[in-house]
Amino acid sequence: MTRTPIQVKLAETKKEKPNAETLVFGRTFTDHMFVADFEEGKGWHSHRIVPYEPISLDPASIVFHYGQTVFEGMKAYKNEEGVIRLFRPEENMKRLNLSLDRLCMPKIDEHSALHGLTELLRIERDWIPTLEGTSLYIRPFVIATEAFLGVAPARKYQFIIILSPVGSYYKEGIHPVKILVENEFVRAVKGGTGGAKTAGNYAAGLKAQEVADQQGYSQVLWLDGVERKYVEEVGSMNIFFKINGEIITPAINGSILEGITRKSILDLLRHWEIPVSERKISMEEIRDAYEKGILEEVFGTGTAAVISPVGELNWDGYKMIVNNGKTGDLSMKLYNTLTNIQTGQEEDPFNWVQKIVQEYAKLA
Known part of the structure; x- marks a missing residue:
């Protein structure tokens, strides 16, 4: 399958990496993000990786007024050999398309989206924390960007992926x-x-x-x-x-x-x-x-x-x-088994994990 070309613009200055031991959830973001645009009659286009930056939108953009926006949540892990691991990413992209359909938004090409995510992760691989209980949280989302004050599906959208190194979601961690x-x-x-x-x-x-x-x-x-x-x-x-x-x-x-x-x-x-x-x-x-x-x-x-x-x-x-x-014993067993599969510490009998090998990185 032909891969959609991705233009890459690297950040001129890099942010300081946070201390993995003090990470909180969703407060720190990496140096780059993935962006693609959609226009009715043209489809998804202009796939690119650019420095993480504010989004500039018209105040009349439909996302602000009529709520056309969907998102996903995923995680990436990295072992000592530098192999990046994604857990069932194809399922997230399928669900993203189901959400898009419900909100009358254009579906993404799942293969192209995963390719864009893979290249973004290769560039940002040094942001993936390896301390136990930490990971790189992945937030793909789609927003309606057409400027129009009317209750109708937009004709223009953006698909964006941002990344955030995180610790536990709850301060309690695995505790009840x-x-x-x-x-x-x-x-x-x-x-x-x-x-x-x-x-x-x-x-x-x-x-x-x-x-x-x-x-x-x-x-x-x-x-x-x-x-x-x-x-x-x-x-x-x-x-x-x-x-x-x-x-x-x-x-x-x-x-x-x-x-x-x-x-x-x-x-x-x-x-x-x-x-x-x-x-x-x-x-x-x-x-x-x-x-x-x-x-x-x-x-x-x-x-x-x-x-x-x-x-x-x-x-x-x-x-x-x-x-x-x-x-409970079952809760702990499930947590340990699933996180061990995700991080590569335990066999993956279901073939859930997708690996991204560091040595293939060409862009960073």
């Missing part, structure tokens, strides 16, 4: 977090945009998250927007419950984001022959399991945190302390 079950606000409903990774979904959750923060909770657990009784997902994670030896996670229903980490965890559990169900699960069922002593573990999954054990669920003032507030 406290989750507040949301009873007042609604984030998404079936038929809406809950299944797409679009900025509006996250903006809709900010008020509930603010309330949770004030009460000392790390995240919000959303219930369905119609009956307000069935579990959907946490603000930045899919959610799993271990009840009497069985793992249960809400089924994908049109209002839940289909997480890449979620999909990988399901594959791992089935590979280990652990009983798994993807189905509706209500808060009443979870409370009953807790009261019977068979709610054994709860954990969230997502690119940023990988696995995040839940030590407490607060449902309308009823507090459920899960596994005595400690990380």
